[in-house]
Amino acid sequence: MSQNKKICNQCGKCCEGAFFLIDDAYTEGGLDHLEWARNHGLKTVFRENSEGKRLWGIELDTPCKYLQKSADGKSFCAIYENRPKMCRIYTGEKEFPDCGYK
Numbered sequence: 014m015s016q017n018k019k020i021c022n023q024c025g026k027c028c029e030g031a032f033f034l035i036d037d038a039y040t041e042g043g044l045d046h047l048e049w050a051r052n053h054g055l056k057t058v059f060r061e062n063s064e065g066k067r068l069w070g071i072e073l074d075t076p077c078k079y080l081q082k083s084a085d086g087k088s089f090c091a092i093y094e095n096r097p098k099m100c101r102i103y104t105g106e107k108e109f110p111d112c113g114y115k
């Protein structure tokens with residue numbers, strides 16, 4: 014979840030799973046990595062970056078254990094002040110096209 018609460022609507026999508034952007038699938042090396050990931054049974058997804066280039070990555074459907082829901086249905090982080098650096102530098106640009114925080 015973003016530090017900028019004015020734009021973040023606290024939907025929680027960025028904490029409900031994990032997405033690791035890996036490579037351009039249309040290169041020899043990219044295809045090789047894609048096949049490797051699939052051979053391991055990993056869920057591979059395609060995303061488009063801001064230049065319109067298709068990239069692939071690995072998606073995990075496991076939510077973070079610190080993701081909580083408040084009574085009004087908003088998501089919040091139980092360790093917000095001490096959350097990992099990965100959560101602090103999140104921009105939402107590639108992972109969730111409909112993320113309000115950009």
Ligand code: SF4
Pocket residue numbers: 014015020021022023024025026027028088105109112113114
């Ligand atoms: S996906 Fe975007 S809008 Fe939703 S909680 Fe994360 S930062 Fe906020």
Ligand code: SF4
Pocket residue numbers: 014027028077078079080081089090091092093096097100
């Ligand atoms: S530590 Fe907090 S901000 Fe980071 S993924 Fe978990 S719930 Fe989200």
